[in-house]
Amino acid sequence: MKTPPFEKFLEMDWEEIQPLYDDLEKEQLEEETLTAWMTGWSDLRKLVDERYARLSLATELDTTDEEAEKAYHAFLEEVYPKTQTADQKLKEKLLASGLVPDGMEIILKKMRTEADLFREENLPLMTEESKLGTQYNKIFGAQTIEWGGEELTLTQVKSAMLTTDRNERKQLWEMTSERQLADRDAINDLWVKFMGIRAQLAANAGFKDYRSFRWLQRLRLDYSPEDSKRFLAAVKQVAVPAATRVYQRYTKRLGIESVRPWDLLNNQTTFNLPAIQAFETEEEFIARVGAIFNKLDPVLGGYFNTMRESKLLDLMNRKGKGPGGFCTSFATVGLPFIFMNSVGRGSDLRVLFHESGHAFHVFERINLPYHHQWRPGLEFAEVASTTMELLAEPYLAEDRGGFMSVEDVAISRLLNLEEKLLFWPYMAVVVAFQHWVYENHQLGTDPAACDQKWAELIDQYMPAINWKGYEEVKQTGWHRKLHIHLAPFYYIEYGLASLGAFQIMAKAKKDQARALRDYLKALALGGTVTLPELYRAAGAELAFDTATLGEVVELIERDLAELEKKIS
Numbered sequence: 352m353k354t355p356p357f358e359k360f361l362e363m364d365w366e367e368i369q370p371l372y373d374d375l376e377k378e379q380l381e382e383e384t385l386t387a388w389m390t391g392w393s394d395l396r397k398l399v400d401e402r403y404a405r406l407s408l409a410t411e412l413d414t415t416d417e418e419a420e421k422a423y424h425a426f427l428e429e430v431y432p433k434t435q436t437a438d439q440k441l442k443e444k445l446l447a448s449g450l451v452p453d454g455m456e457i458i459l460k461k462m463r464t465e466a467d468l469f470r471e472e473n474l475p476l477m478t479e480e481s482k483l484g485t486q487y488n489k490i491f492g493a494q495t496i497e498w499g500g501e502e503l504t505l506t507q508v509k510s511a512m513l514t515t516d517r518n519e520r521k522q523l524w525e526m527t528s529e530r531q532l533a534d535r536d537a538i539n540d541l542w543v544k545f546m547g548i549r550a551q552l553a554a555n556a557g558f559k560d561y562r563s564f565r566w567l568q569r570l571r572l573d574y575s576p577e578d579s580k581r582f583l584a585a586v587k588q589v590a591v592p593a594a595t596r597v598y599q600r601y602t603k604r605l606g607i608e609s610v611r612p613w614d615l616l617n618n619q620t621t622f623n624l625p626a627i628q629a630f631e632t633e634e635e636f637i638a639r640v641g642a643i644f645n646k647l648d649p650v651l652g653g654y655f656n657t658m659r660e661s662k663l664l665d666l667m668n669r670k671g672k673g674p675g676g677f678c679t680s681f682a683t684v685g686l687p688f689i690f691m692n693s694v695g696r697g698s699d700l701r702v703l704f705h706e707s708g709h710a711f712h713v714f715e716r717i718n719l720p721y722h723h724q725w726r727p728g729l730e731f732a733e734v735a736s737t738t739m740e741l742l743a744e745p746y747l748a749e750d751r752g753g754f755m756s757v758e759d760v761a762i763s764r765l766l767n768l769e770e771k772l773l774f775w776p777y778m779a780v781v782v783a784f785q786h787w788v789y790e791n792h793q794l795g796t797d798p799a800a801c802d803q804k805w806a807e808l809i810d811q812y813m814p815a816i817n818w819k820g821y822e823e824v825k826q827t828g829w830h831r832k833l834h835i836h837l838a839p840f841y842y843i844e845y846g847l848a849s850l851g852a853f854q855i856m857a858k859a860k861k862d863q864a865r866a867l868r869d870y871l872k873a874l875a876l877g878g879t880v881t882l883p884e885l886y887r888a889a890g891a892e893l894a895f896d897t898a899t900l901g902e903v904v905e906l907i908e909r910d911l912a913e914l915e916k917k918i919s
């Protein structure tokens with residue numbers, strides 16, 4: 352089989368693409384032909400991957416470009432699902448052959464798990480589940496409040512909450528909460544349906560409960576629900592007391608008596624006002640961050656420079672651009688692309704460091720022979736990005752050759768470290784809640800019991816936040832955590848990855864060159880080894896225990912104390 356060049360593939364419809372899959376499907380699979388067959392399949396996957404990435408990106412770069420949207424939707428409707436079905440057939444063919452291509456052991460194990468979980472009768476249930484998800488999104492998408500004669504969406508409320516006027520924050524928060532409580536019954540109804548479908552999905556696949564089914568569906572082959580619970584216990588023991596200390600210092604910083612929900616961003620994070628202005632133009636932004644990566648490591652500096660020269664960075668906010676920030680990649684050429692909505696704030700620097708970590712992963716994994724081997728799973732992908740945030744940030748300061756004042760960098764760093772520390776207790780609430788829900792299916796299906804459990808968990812893991820007078824809002828927090836509804840059990844990944852990144856940071860404090868060498872070596876492994884092996888290669892441990900988390904929390908608290916001294 353000869354794969355077409357990307358420019359040609361971009362124009363091909365399914366009738367033209369199908370023969371490419373058919374050729375692979377028909378070929379006799381033997382030891383001698385295995386490498387060539389795998390390469391052919393891998394090349395085809397790269398074409399599909401890049402077509403998806405480029406079409407999707409085009410709609411994000413200009414949301415008003417109707418042509419781009421048409422092309423993307425046509426691909427999503429007419430081509431992409433068919434490529435996925437055809438790809439599944441090739442997976443089955445490889446599994447049935449009993450052959451194991453070099454470096455594909457772990458990937459095959461995952462493929463086998465997926466094949467074992469597959470049930471024809473679950474397909475309509477999954478469609479049903481994603482339709483419920485759409486309804487969930489619709490309910491939240493329609494929520495707006497009236498503010499200053501204007502109608503604000505929830506996203507706009509978030510920016511409006513960034514005000515020094517505490518009373519204004521309180522009013523905004525109260526109005527939003529009231530608006531959200533009006534949809535309480537609707538969310539509860541959806542929840543009962545979600546739970547029914549999930550129990551059925553698990554039963555059809557021969558599992559006694561949804562959690563054990565879902566665990567495998569998320570391809571968590573290297574840790575168990577028990578490991579996850581050990582991590583929660585560790586969080587309770589060491590991260591919760593440290594978080595309480597952070598909240599106590601925060602009350603002093605704001606000059607308030609106790610932390611109320613309207614003093615936090617996204618339920619858990621502290622913030623600083625006014626925001627720090629860090630740069631004016633994209634050129635300046637790129638040059639400054641490029642200089643920092645160069646200082647950190649010449650390899651990283653080189654990668655970033657390639658991105659600059661090849662125009663793989665689109666960083667500034669502008670009218671018509673889609674929201675958020677992310678790193679995508681062009682598989683046939685093996686290059687990353689970073690998309691952001693910067694406005695010149697200090698926090699934009701952190702986002703670019705983070706996304707660059709993902710981009711470096713793309714550069715490093717390119718030498719793996721097959722596309723199948725690229726993705727390591729989020730538990731490690733986020734180690735790559737978070738580590739870059741942690742290691743690059745200090746170089747912003749003048750005393751480390753940067754362009755920002757020592758105090759401004761100390762403020763940014765403090766907020767970053769606080770956010771990462773405060774995340775663990777909140778993560779624990781979200782994860783513990785789901786353990787409880789699926790261990791107690793009947794109670795877990797009862798919204799009133801869910802309310803009670805959520806409030807209980809908030810008291811256990813986030814005791815420093817004062818909810819007095821707003822008990823109903825507190826209890827229904829699980830309504831507003833979309834992962835619980837749309838992506839069950841998807842959350843601990845961030846907490847584990849963060850713990851991994853801090854371990855690397857601790858190593859870097861002793862020997863940064865060595866820490867970065869290990870980091871790059873681990874990135875280059877893609878998804879070809881197990882998670883514990885990936886962490887170990889990067890100089891860390893995939894850990895769930897109190898001792899490891901305790902050491903990292905101690906390190907964070909020491910750094911926070913140092914940073915506070917630099918802030919007047």
Ligand SMILES: [Zn+2]
Pocket residue numbers: 705709733736
């Ligand atoms: Zn990320």
